[in-house]
Amino acid sequence: MTQQQRAAIVIVGGGAVGCGVAHSLAAAGYDDILLIEKESTLATATTSQAAGLVGQVRNSLDRTRLAMWSVETFSELEAGDGARPGWRQVGSLRLALCDERVEEFRRMQAVADEAGLETRFLDNHEAASLWPAMRFEEVRGVLWCPSDGYLQPSDLAMSYVARARQAGVRFLTGTTARGILVENDQVVGVETSGGRISTPMIINAAGAHAWHLADSVGLELPIVPVRHEFFVTVAAEGLRPDLPVIRIPDATLYLRAETDALLCGGWEPASLSLDPRGYPVDGQTPPVREDWDVLAAFAEQLSPQFPQVSQLGVRSVFRGWPTFTPDGRFIIGESSRVKGFVMAGGCNAHGVSGSAGIGRHVVESLGDNPSEYVSSLSPDRFTDNAWDWDEMTALARNVYEHYYAIDH
Ligand SMILES: Cc1cc2nc3c(=O)[nH]c(=O)nc-3n(C[C@H](O)[C@H](O)[C@H](O)COP(=O)(O)OP(=O)(O)OC[C@H]3O[C@@H](n4cnc5c(N)ncnc54)[C@H](O)[C@@H]3O)c2cc1C
Structure with a gap:
């Protein structure tokens, strides 16, 4: 220079x-x-x-619109010539495990309606047909957003x-x-x-x-900066890249297929943060080590809906310091x-x-x-x-x- x-x-x-x-x-x-x-x-x-999840269903109209704008852009980039973002518009399923959550989904749906974002409640059979490896017996409500998806960050x-x-x-x-x-x-x-x-x-x-x-x-x-992490398992039966993204907020989890494996992350009840005053502008953030206790808790929280998870080895862990x-x-x-x-x-x-x-x-x-x-x-x-x-x-x-x- x-x-x-x-x-x-x-x-x-x-x-x-x-x-x-x-x-x-x-x-x-x-x-x-x-x-x-x-x-x-x-x-x-x-x-x-990052996991690359792209969700548009939000509690506020402005956030919903911002996410919708992003989706429009990702679709344009994917359809264009040249470098593509790997955008897969596979839809998303939001699973409620209690009635209070179903009520929240209804409020979110009202916001989506106002923003012009298509969502629909599915019955458990319909949901199971979209994600056959998932158990829906204990699920109290499923909100489907067909234009959601994921990409490669x-x-x-x-x-x-x-x-x-x-x-x-x-x-x-x-x-x-x-x-x-x-x-x-x-x-x-x-x-x-x-x-x-x-x-x-x-x-x-x-x-x-x-x-x-x-x-x-x-x-x-x-x-x-607050630590965040997710794991990717080895290949598992029934997983394909075109499966919808799933969020189970009552279990504080999100998941999707990563080719033929499972990607699963979540939000910890006791977070770990950095004080940015503790590292220099021209230095690195401290390394993030895998926290196996936290990752094991994610797997445990997922097992009622996806019992297979306890049998699957972890292939890789992604982690970093997104800012809050x-x-x-x-x-x-x-x-x-x-x-x-x-x-x-x-x-x-x-x-x-x-x-x-x-x-x-x-x-x-x-x-x-x-x-x-x-x-x-x-x-x-x-x-x-x-x-x-x-x-x-x-x-x-x-x-x-x-x-x-x-x-x-
Ligand atoms: C495990 C995990 C899962 C996540 N999943 C999702 C998800 O599913 N969906 C989602 O939307 N988000 C997700 N996120 C959050 C997402 O990764 C961040 O919000 C996003 O990457 C932030 O992008 P950024 O460009 O601000 O930061 P970064 O990607 O960190 O980029 C900042 C850049 O600035 C550079 N830089 C810093 N200081 C200087 C300097 N002094 N001079 C020059 N360059 C500098 C850095 O080297 C870096 O490349 C996830 C994060 C993690 C850790």
């Missing part, structure tokens, strides 16, 4: 979010965009570990990259942002391991390092304190499925008339008042631990 690099927009972070934002900005007509990534290849951090990032490159976006790997340069409350550049880049706009998509970049411009944002926020909402948009400093993070484990919608929201936030919802995602909500790290961390962990709680 030359010492005099310049760009109109520099995106820091080449995971699903950064690449999705690059794609959205380019599609919206922005040019002279440069994305920098500290690793030698793109999408190797949290994105490479790294392939999605590369699919964004291919389109963004065609539109002129530049990608620079092996380049670490060490700090953002600000003059008179306006971003003027970024100091990197390869020299200085002049720019009036930085988009912070640095995942578990997003806190550090915000801190470098004097903004304290509660972006809390105290209010469980994305942090998107420009800071009003530091002009040109734009956030795209705090994904609350939706960064892959949400990436296209996040990209769209970033574009909207930079326009003249962002919606009330997009404005409400601004980093300003955390910088206008003082707050306490312990309290915010506890809230962010609570979001994780209650991910599948009723009406969460």
